[in-house]
Structures are given as structure tokens and as C-alpha cells.
Amino acid sequence: MTKSIYLRRLLLLTAIAVTGFISPAFAVDLLEMPAVQSGAATQTLLLDISSRDDNALAVVGAHGVIIVSDDGGATWTQAAVPSSVMLTGVDFPTPDSGWAVGHDGLILHTGDGGKTWQKQLDGYQLNEQIVAVAERIVEQASQEVEAFQSQDEPDEDELADAEFMLEEAEFMLEGAMDDTSAGPVRPLLDVWFRNAQEGFVVGSYGMLLHTVDGGGTWSLVSDRMDNAQAFHLNQITQAPDGTLYIAGEAGYIYRSSDGGMSWDSLEPGYEGSFYGIVVVPDGSDRYELLAFGLRGNLFRSVDRGETWESLDSGTSVTLMNGILLRDGTVFLAGQGGVIMTRAPGQQQFMPSKNRDRRTVSGLVQKSDGNVLLAGLGGLRITDATGMPVASPSTKQ
Template sequence: MDPIRSLINGLISTVILSFSLLTNSAVAQTDIDRLTTPALLSSRAAEELMLDITATGKQLVAVGDQGVVMRSEDQGRSWQQQQTPFSVMLTSVYFADPQHGWLSGHDGLLAATSDGGVSWQTLLDGNQVNQLRLQRLQEKLAELQVRADAEPDNTSLAEQLDSIAWQVDDAAAAVEGGAAVPLLDTWFADAQHGFALGGYGLLLKTEDGGENWVYWGDRLDNPDNFHLNAMTADHQGNLYIAGEAGLLFRSTDGGANWRRIETPYDGSFFAITEFSKQLYLMGLRGHLYRSDEGLQWSPVDSGYSVTLQSAVAGADKLVLLGQGGLILQSRDGEKFTPLDSGGRRSLSAGIALQGRYVLVGEGGLLTLETGHE
């Protein structure tokens, strides 16, 4: 990733992801190929930067810096680092069932497991991702050129052609630049059908568990290739993608088609979640919005202006996680009260268990007792 472009466009504007970029830059100065270099096993792995965590079946799985994957079979009371064949920054982990899971990371890494997170196999890297994007955009450019030739007075087609031509040039430059594209989130409907998304408007789709992928980003109204940060589904099966520059997309047909939704904020959104059949969208400077159907969004005043990274939606509580160790808890999704995280290290994700939360962030893995079973 080009750090100058990231700075100018404000592509990754949080402490945690900024830290990850600095880490990647430092490693990139060596000749180590992080995509093929196994992660080092360490007794202190649970204390290092972690970016995502999920619960699946009887196990918990967390991922983070330097290709670290942590796994627990006792609800987070003890953790074991798993061997992985890569050492890039890992940004997300998602399971469709207790056995089948996927993770994403920097340098375009996509990997899968079929044994509950014990072992992981690389599916894609950034070089392959860049080629998928370039190939699809070249095909679309050719399709538009045929239409434009048949309708020379169609100004709308001419504008589309110019836009796609620019995107083809950008994709070709990315191919020359190497495997630097960051993947930031994954979401699967089942063990076969899923999506991966990330930097520069990247959206990929698979229908065979990740064995094969197609570039899907050209289906989004995102001509500036802004970052796509998070994806989720609501209780009705509608899909949502949140990104920078106020981006929000909605699909009602399983991701085949996407509609851009207007939002009241033009800054970055880092997470979207559902709680009590209400959707919550959150991001920079504490901006938080709520919606019944995902079309109209109303502001929610949490009482804090700290960037919100993620949310934990339990059965009866919504918990917001953010920079500086911020934890906000609400029973109704309207009034929030702070919880003491025990420090000021930023938090990036978490899960709710009986009587406690298991959180991840700059300090690694953190268990927060709530006192209620």
C-alpha cells in the first residue's frame, strides 16, 4: 500500500490500523516474503496486537499481527497459538460453521480452515487479487467500448467509459506495484458462498468456499475506489458494506446487486452491526447512527467523540469498542454508559460470553468480567 496515498485520502484513519501499516512498512524493508514465511510461535503471542475475534462451536479464534492465530477451547480461559504458513498482519476472521472458517490480511491474503482453526491454507495473495481486478475491469472496458461505439452520442456511456478506463490504468499500476493491497473483512452465508473486501474498493466473491474468486467491486457505485471496511447481514438477510467517505451499500439479493445508501456523515465508517433488529453504523470521532431498515439513518449520541472501531451485540446489551480503551454499554441502544477496560489501549473487536466479554486490540486478548451470568 502506498502510505502517501493513504495519508492524503485518509484511507485508514485509526490508531490500530495505522499501527499495522507502520508494522508492515518496517517488515517490508527486509527481503522477507510475509505471504510464505510462517508466523513465529511465541509464548507472548496473546499479548500482541490483535484485530479480530469470533466464536464458533466450542472454540474462540482470534487473529492479529505477524500472522498470529490464537485458539481457545475453554471459552477464552486459555489460549494456544496455531501454526500458520504466513506472517502478514491478519485483519479479520469469520466462520460459517464450527469447522469452516476464513481469514483475511494485508498483502491480499485470504486463507481458509476446515478443522475449526487448527490449520490454515492460503487461498489468495495480493498478486492474484490484483490480477483478478485487472482482468474484470478490462472485460468491462471492452463491453462498454462496444456499446459506446454503437451509441456515439450517448454522453452517459462516454463518462462510464472514461471512468472504467481510469480504473483499468489504476489496476494495472497495482499489478506492477505487487501484493500490497489490504483485505479488511470477510463474510460468508454458508461454507460455499462468501465475500472478501478491503482497500481501494476491493470486493471479491466466491461460490465454492474460496477455491475460486471473482472481482465484484465494479458492481458498487464507488468510482473513487474508497476503502471498504466491514460487511454484515441483518435478520432479514440483507447485506451491508460500510467504508470510508460515508460509504454504505445494501444488497437485498445475496450480494448480486448493490445499492448505495446515503448517510449523514462523509467520514469513515469502521463497523456495522445489528442489535434488537436495529442496525448501528459507527466510525470516526464517535459518529454513531441507527436505522430500522438500513435506508434512513438517525444519529445516536453516545456521549463520546472517540473513534468507534467495532461493536459486540449480545442478547440484551450493545457494547461499542473504540480508541483509548473505550467501552460503552447499552441495554436499549440509546443511552450508553462506560465500562473500565483497565487501560488506554485501543480495542478493535470482541464477543459476548456468559458473564464476560472477550476483547482484542493493541494489548492483545482481554477478558472483561461483567459480574452477571
């Protein structure tokens, strides 16, 4: 990679990082306010669920609420969390070690199965990282200009290009420094860990973070993908062959075949947001990708995202999450309590007869085969067809 191309990619990274943030003024910093313990924790707005093992679950949501269960969701205990911001994603690569992410650039870690959580990164630290990157870009751009100017007969076009990049870098540095005064305002939206050491976090405005030391350090690596418009990155998942996929805004899906070091941009042929991808193995080395999003849009690929076809999801309502059940059923859910399921070996999605109209955001299949749903109004349980089973309780 030439230096000029490298600088352009770094400029893209900083442009993504300083895109359009306006921070409201709060008298209390929710990042520093511990989550309030509540007897109604299972009834608050909850957004994501992760299985810790067969019977252990963790759920995150509004006001920094994290609740955990060790008995398959029969009872729940609220965890001690050092922040009250909205939490949007959670993942446990091992039964004890897990991560949660949320608004204001917050990343939390637990090493005791979710009972207590510690902050690994927040928006203040992320702002500092962005400024440091911007300063490095200015230094490198300045060195490139000086290198051209030291030549006896520099190429005028290349010199002009280098000077333009220096001006852009200085502009980006100024913007990054200004944004530090806006405070921590970058929502992180999803987290996925390969093991207890390596993981990725995706978020608004093209934010992509990577760690290889269990979150001891987090690196901003948005420049690994072509996302000049800084579209939101909504969800990250892994296929059986190790390929990573990110569902994004504006009809983009991103694919990495090298463990997240580089990303291809895929365009299924739709300009709205994708909120997630369900991976359906076919029993061989192939698998089906089902990408879902706004207004019930659903796209299918059987060649790792090279080509896509639009499917009839059976609904025009936005689909927020989806999972593959153990029997091969695809279970999709979203706004207004919509639930669509596709039985194994079938192509058509069927609507659930469940009349609960509360929006669903998070899903996980429990050890008994039923499905735990998180969303507006908290937790509820359905069978594999989406019909209600029971309502969980909170144990304090």
C-alpha cells in the same frame, strides 16, 4: 442493462482496483513467510475474533498470528499459518471451516477448526484477476466502437462516447499492468460467510470479493455497488431478515436485499468513516441498526437504513467495534480502551469504569457471559459492563 452501461460499470470496477497503490520494497515477502510461533501470541496486536461454537474461539492479528481456544478462552494455542502479513478479519460459519483475511490481499482458509491454514488468494493472484478484467473491458469497448463504425450513419455522440470509453479502458489496462509490478498491496479488512460455501470479503479502495464454492474461486464484484470514489469498505454484517450491510468510509453504508448481487448506497448524514454496524432485533420482524465510527459518531435507523438519526454515544473517541450481548446489551469499544454499553430497553450509552487504556479492535461474548476483547497488547476479558475479569494465557 445496455452494453454501454455495462462497460461503464466494468470501467468503475477496474478504476477501483487500480486506485493509488504504492508498494514499499521489502527484502522478504511476508506473504511467503510462515508466521513465527511465539509464547507471547496473546499479548501481540490482535484485531478480530470469531466464535467457532459455544466454547471454541479464533483470534487474528499482527505478523500472521492466529490463536485458537477450545475451552472458552481459558487457554490458547497458536495455529500454523503460511504467511506473516497483518490479519484483520476472521469468520467461522461452522466449527471447523473458517476464513481469515488481511493485508496484501490475503485470504486464508481452515478446515480443521483453525489449527492449520491454507492460502486461497493473495495480492499477486488478485492483480492477475484485475488485469484479466481490464483486458476483457478493452475487448468489449473495442467491439462497441467497431459496431458503431460499421453503421452507415452512426450517431456521432454515441460513437464519441464509445471511443472515449475505449480510451479509458486502455488507460485502465495500462494502470492495472503497471500495478502488477507494485506487488500485493491491497489490504482486505473483513470477511463474512453465509455458510461453508458462500461468503464475501471487503477491503480498502472499495474491494468487494465473492465466492460460492468455499473459496475455491474468488470473484472481484466491486462493480455491484456505486462507489466511484473507491472508498474503503470496513465491515460487513447480516441482519435477521437476510439483508446485508457494509460500513464504509466517507459516511457511506451499503445495503443489499438480494444476497449481495446488488447494493444500495445509504448516507446517514455524516462524512467520516463507519467502522461497523450492530444489528439489534426488536423481537418482531423489525430491527435497529447502530452504525458507529470516528470521534464517537453513532447513527441509528429502524427502517432498514432508509432514514437515520444521530445518537449521543457518550464519547468523542473513535469506536472500532461493537456487538450485541445475549441479554440485549449493546457493547461498543474502541481507541484508548473506551467501552460504552447500553442496557436493554435503554437509550443512553454508559461509559465503563475500566481504566485500561489499550485500544480495542475485536469483540466476542464468551459462553460464560463475559466479553473477550482483542486489540493493542493482545487479549483481555471484561464483564458485560466492561469491567476487567482476567487475562488469558497462551498454551503452546
